[in-house]
Amino acid sequence: MPGSSESGMRFAITVCAPVTIRGKYFMVMSKAEWRRRRRKKKMIRKYVTLGLLACIFVLVLVLLVKVVTAIFAHMDGGIIEKAGDVKITQSLLSVSRYARCGEKLEAVDEIIIHSNNTVGKTAQEQRDYYESLKTKKNDNERQSMHFIIDLDGKIYQCIPTNEIALAVAGNIKFRSLSIEYCITGADGSMSAATYTSLCKLVATLCQEYKLNEKKVFRHFDKNQVPCPMFFVNEANWEQFKTDVKAARNGKKVSVTNAPINNIVAPHTGDTQEGGEGESGEGSGTGAGTADGQPEGS
Numbered sequence: 001m002p003g004s005s006e007s008g009m010r011f012a013i014t015v016c017a018p019v020t021i022r023g024k025y026f027m028v029m030s031k032a033e034w035r036r037r038r039r040k041k042k043m044i045r046k047y048v049t050l051g052l053l054a055c056i057f058v059l060v061l062v063l064l065v066k067v068v069t070a071i072f073a074h075m076d077g078g079i080i081e082k083a084g085d086v087k088i089t090q091s092l093l094s095v096s097r098y099a100r101c102g103e104k105l106e107a108v109d110e111i112i113i114h115s116n117n118t119v120g121k122t123a124q125e126q127r128d129y130y131e132s133l134k135t136k137k138n139d140n141e142r143q144s145m146h147f148i149i150d151l152d153g154k155i156y157q158c159i160p161t162n163e164i165a166l167a168v169a170g171n172i173k174f175r176s177l178s179i180e181y182c183i184t185g186a187d188g189s190m191s192a193a194t195y196t197s198l199c200k201l202v203a204t205l206c207q208e209y210k211l212n213e214k215k216v217f218r219h220f221d222k223n224q225v226p227c228p229m230f231f232v233n234e235a236n237w238e239q240f241k242t243d244v245k246a247a248r249n250g251k252k253v254s255v256t257n258a259p260i261n262n263i264v265a266p267h268t269g270d271t272q273e274g275g276e277g278e279s280g281e282g283s284g285t286g287a288g289t290a291d292g293q294p295e296g297s
Contacts (some may be wrong), residue, residue: 078160084200088155096134099144103164108209109175111216115183115228123150142166149181153193168222188229192255203247213241
C-alpha cells in the first residue's frame, strides 16, 4: 500500500538516513534516535551503579554483623581480657567432647579453685595436656579448666566463660567457673606472682558476675579431694578470701601467710607430687581426673 510505504520511509528517515560525503557512505542518526540511545546508556549506567552500591551495602552489612557479633561475644562474658592490671592470654582449646565440649553455661553462680599437682609444671603444659585429650578419646578422661595461672603469674584462658568446663565431678548444673594454678612446692605452694594473679582473677570474675567471696570454693569443698592442697589449710583459705575481697575493692594484694617459693625445680614431665589428681567430668560418673593428672599414666 502506498500509504504504508510512505509511513515506513518517514520512520526510517527519523531513525537514520544514508548520506554520501566525498564518495564515502555514512548513516546519519536522527536527533530523536540519538536521544533515545543516550537515555538507554544513562539507564544502563544507573543500573550498574545501583548494582555496585548494593554489593557494597551487603559487604558492609556482613562486616557489621561480624563486628557486632564479636562485641556481644565479649559482652556475653565469653572472653575475659584482663584481671586487674594482668593481661589474660587467650589460648582456647579446640572443641571436642573430651575437654571443651562447647556446651553453654546456664549461668555463673560460683567460682571453684583448683591446682595442678606436679611441681614446676607450666600452664602451657597443662593446657596442652587438656588439648591432647581429643586424640586419646577416652571417656574416662574428660577434663578442662576455664583458666590456668602460670608459675610466673601469667593467666591463660582455655574455655570461654559462657561455656562449661569439665572440672568437678558431680557438678551437674554446670554453673561454675574453674581456675587452676601451677605449684612450686610439694606442699601445693605457689609463687608470689601466681598468688597475686589468682587473687586478681577471682576478684575480676566476682565483679563480672556480681559474686562475692562466699561464692568462691575449693575443689575440696565439692568433692573432699585435697585440692588445692595449699588451700585445704583453713588459715590459708581464709586469708586468700580476705585478699580477694581486698582486690575486689581495688586494694593492693599483699602476700601474707602463703609459703611462697619462687625457685621452681626443673620439671621432667614424669614426676608427680602433691597427691592424687582431681576428679574430672562434671557428670558425676567419676570419669577422669583433672588438675595435673599425669599424661599417659
